[in-house]
Amino acid sequence: MSASLQQFAQLCQELxxxxxxxxxxxxxxxxxxxxxxxxxSRAALYLSGQPFAETxxxxxxxxxxxxxxAVSQLSGADRDAMxxxxxxxxxxxxxxxxxxxxxxxMSPTLSLEDVEAALDEIAAxxxxxxKQRLVLDLFTxxxxxxxxxxxxxxxxxxxIGVKQSLVEEAIAFAYGVEPSQVRHALGLETGDRxxxxxxxxxxxxxIPATRSIQELKGLFQGKRSKPVSIEEMNAAIAxxxxxxx
Numbered sequence: 001m002s003a004s005l006q007q008f009a010q011l012c013q014e015l016x017x018x019x020x021x022x023x024x025x026x027x028x029x030x031x032x033x034x035x036x037x038x039x040x041s042r043a044a045l046y047l048s049g050q051p052f053a054e055t056x057x058x059x060x061x062x063x064x065x066x067x068x069x070a071v072s073q074l075s076g077a078d079r080d081a082m083x084x085x086x087x088x089x090x091x092x093x094x095x096x097x098x099x100x101x102x103x104x105x106m107s108p109t110l111s112l113e114d115v116e117a118a119l120d121e122i123a124a125x126x127x128x129x130x131k132q133r134l135v136l137d138l139f140t141x142x143x144x145x146x147x148x149x150x151x152x153x154x155x156x157x158x159x160i161g162v163k164q165s166l167v168e169e170a171i172a173f174a175y176g177v178e179p180s181q182v183r184h185a186l187g188l189e190t191g192d193r194x195x196x197x198x199x200x201x202x203x204x205x206x207i208p209a210t211r212s213i214q215e216l217k218g219l220f221q222g223k224r225s226k227p228v229s230i231e232e233m234n235a236a237i238a239x240x241x242x243x244x245x
Contacts, residue, residue, distance in 0.1 A: 002113035003039040005142070007031070008046065009149045015047075015160040024162060028170035042112040044167045049158040051119045058123040062131055062154050067092055070136045071151075075099040091157060097148035108143050115150070 011031045018024050028047065032040050045053060052058050071092065072082055077099045085095035118138045125131045135154075139147050152158045 002111035003035050003043070004108055005110040005112060005115055005146045005150075006108035008043060008112060009143075009145045012047075012149050012152075012158065012160050013145070015162055019161070021166065025166060025170045025173055028162070028167060029174035032170060033174045039112050040171070042116055044164075044171070046112070046115070046153055047158065047160070047162050047167055048164045049153060049156045051153060051156075052123070060119065060122050060131075060154055062122060062135060064092065064155070066128055066132050066135060067151055067154065070132060070139050071096045071099060071147075073136060074139055074147075075103065091152070091159065092155065093148045093151035093157075093159075096151055097144045100144040100147055103144065106143060108146065110138075110141055110146055114141075115153075 008031075011027060014027050015024050018027060032043060035043065045051070051060055068082060071077070072079075075081075075096070077085070081099065082095070085098050086092060089095045089098065115138075118134065122131055122134045122138075125134055138150065142150055149158070
């Protein structure tokens with residue numbers, strides 16, 4: 001059985017609250033150690049804010065307006081409530097967590113495999129109407145915490161202080177080898193990105209990725225004297241999403 005999305009989201013919460021690099025590494029290593037290889041691959045991507053591997057050219061093409069509509073429809077929040085939640089939190093994922101908190105409690109059912117399948121469908125869907133239906137279906141099955149990090153993953157802005165190089169270190173730490181040994185064996189430099197590639201069913205190898213992705217930074221940082229409008233919010237989310245590939 002694939003790993004729970006709720007547990008992944010809880011890990012992200014802990015990572016966001018942890019400032020020290022070694023603390024983050026230990027959290028990731030402890031999380032990854034019991035997982036199956038396929039889930040390690042998924043988690044390594046998602047922790048870095050990547051829906052797909054570096055060499056996979058697919059994109060989600062899901063903008064802030066579409067995500068905002070899905071959150072509004074599920075939560076029942078009107079324009080003013082959406083505006084207030086975004087202004088308070090500074091990103092749509094955290095805003096969605098607040099807005100969806102009043103929904104009827106539900107048991108977590110989504111797995112990382114379910115997320116992978118949903119992202120595949122969204123990427124393949126043609127047009128915003130088809131994509132919104134799939135996004136809404138995914139969010140309907142998600143707890144508020146899961147929805148928070150699904151949105152962050154879709155926009156490519158996890159905000160948990162984790163880079164691919166730290167995930168690499170955590171994998172090495174989890175399995176008792178030095179990160180330098182991993183990098184040397186793969187021909188990697190510090191900070192280079194890696195991918196898990198399936199050779200045969202159930203057998204994976206780790207390879208270096210050929211493209212780097214710059215660290216994404218929030219477009220609205222610090223306190224603003226002027227409130228952020230819905231239009232600015234959607235534009236910021238769309239810019240992050242388009243720059244995440």
